[in-house]
Amino acid sequence: MSKDILNSNFFELFDLPVSYDVDLLQLQQRYMELQKQVHPDKFANGSDQEKRQSMQHTSWINEAQTTLKDPVLRASYLIKLKGMDFSLENETTMDAAFLMSQLEMREKMEHVKQQDDPLVALDSIEKEIKDANDQMMQGFAESYQADKFDDAREWIRKLQFLKKAKNEVNTLIADVEDELMH
């Protein structure tokens, strides 16, 4: 009997090599191909059992796609595949220099609304985050490649920080835009 897809790993599921570098276009294409096979719409006339199975499989495929698409989720998934217990919620970096740079960024965010043009200021913070993010992703890829998993985990912790910062910037941009429109 064939191995249950619900227990396969996400890379296997999409027939992609286990690596931090994922061809996002290929991922998207294969995601669509799988959806065409298992999506509940294909079983609208089927038995309740088929509907249930289809729902479980589609949920699984959706989670797999979300995980592989997102740089932070993908990185922590790779670490988990190495058999290490890793939960994004419970880890935090202790790198003093990094934490300092994060504090500075937060301060900038706090004062952004007093700037002449808050949107321009936010754009520059956004750019700063993006650059740092690219650097951390690069760092993770290298550590992971070299089997230095403790280093790799440290990169993920930092990536997680940046993800939160990016969300906050987005919220601020939304706030500023709201104010401008009223």
Add this chain to the structure above:
Amino acid sequence: MALIQIAEPGQSTTAHQHRLAVGIDLGTTNSLVASVRSGDVSTLPDPDGQHLLPSVVHYGENGVAVGFEAQQFSLTDPLNTIVSVKRFMGRGLKDIETEDTHYSYDFAETDSAVPRIRTRTGDVSAVEVSAEILKTLKRRAVETLGDELNGAVITVPAYFDDAQRQATKDAAKLAGIKVLRLLNEPTAAAVAYGLDTGNEGVIAVFDLGGGTFDISILRLNKGVFEVLATGGDSSLGGDDFDYAIAQWMIMQADIANADDAAVRRTIMQQARHAKEALAEAESVEINIDVEDCHWQGTLDRSKLKELLTPLVKKTLLSCRRALRDAGVDKEEIKEVIMVGGSTRTLLVREMVSEFFECELLTSIDPDKVVAAGAALQADVLVGNKPDDEMLLLDVIPLSLGIETMGGLVEKIIYRNTAIPTAKAQDFTTYKDGQTAMAVHVLQGERELVSDSRSLARFELRGFPPQVAGAARIRVTFQVDADGLLIVSAREENSGVEASIDVKPSYGLSDSEIEHMLRESIDHAEDDMHSRSLREQQVEADRVLEALDSALATDGDQLLSDAEKSTIMAARQALVEVKDESDIEQIKQTIKQLETACDDYVARRMNSNIKNAMQGHSIEEYASGSEAEES
């Protein structure tokens, strides 16, 4: 001599029966039913040739009237004439108090979570009123198409929360309609336009109806409609435009008794007419003649703009957020599909086109496009187009979470996650010997429980007593393709499935639905029985048909002889009981057949997935070698 039948290439060789399926747009102001006939999609008219059915229900002395017939009573008998009932779907009394500023009904206090409107024939819930509208549309469809329906796709605003979706599904159940899928209105519109134009790329659907607003960002690619993000406001629409104009009229005319239901309806109607007239004219004369108030005045486009701009701005804020959630720049949007009667208002078109800086698609009637899209999907879902590549991938509009210590919400599933989706969350006990726990499920983006929408409270019971902190209760939140939440729980150490008591915060419980069903069939025990029996028999046929088609496709490859004979025995058992009249026995036998097929169904799903991936590499190889040869 009988002629030999030859199937068209690509079509199944077994004679395929065309199944009847419809798309239903259950709107705030108007509702429609559409169907695909001989390959063309069209909305179905009533005997008078009217396609739109006003979403108005009148509870009169001589029975219930729906549509134009009910609309006549809107002014003379406002308390028994229910308009815009969609705004009350899945809502509690508190929400309604804010909503009802527009309408003023007489709400009854009840024990149920669901508010009921007092009418002369008794108290009715929004679900029952909507069921009346659905019954009328169903009757129209059956009369036009000439036979019973196999199912329907019913559209809902993309921004509808779980309670509002569930209420819509309950209304369909009451009306005796099998729901193939709840489809988001903007997605339906995208289907109607997408299939029409064959366009590809990223588009936006701006859907402003009578009472709801949706914005969806979609990517269209080879028959796949993938929703990237959705946003909106489930209580913003043309009614609010009318209300803003009505408020201005009341001020201008200095109407004293504006709280009177009949006066209010009259003013609202005049406001609507003025708004509609201004789509053509530069200005419009208004004559108010209610009770002891007479006023004459003019409303022009610039005044209208002043009154409506704040409302339209609200829609544009949602557009911004949806774009950000989708990770799409405004420049990437190729087209904006305009849906809903309120997009006829010129100001809306101007402001939307200015915002997106691109072409607005308005070629399909904005009132009919949603029903048409729903009918197209219904036709595919019911199985009339086995080779169709069309696939709709949608998202959940609002985050789902649970209450944690301190009245905070912890999000479990984030908004704009592709559905279906499932997320498991582990809980533990805080007291020795604890065997039950309560989970409060909420929906919305806010941090505080008090700012979020309460969906339900679940009580998990029956897990074995252990020391505090030792139990591991895994609660799985599953959102299905209709955007509806299903919760299940099990204690991981013992493997005990916890039983779940659901107390929906704003919905009807199963027993209430059952009760209404009984009521609606005039207490006739036999009718109820024959209806349930018929439903079970249809279900049995569906299970058998699905199994036979599966066996014909891959039964030999995936099953050993022994497995096959087990399944065939269970199949035979069902064939034997299905035409008898024992409902319970049919139910049990279906269950037994399903159990026998458990492994097989899972294996099929797996093998489909594997084949898709293998097929992929073969195709690549094949196209690669072709390229080399040429």
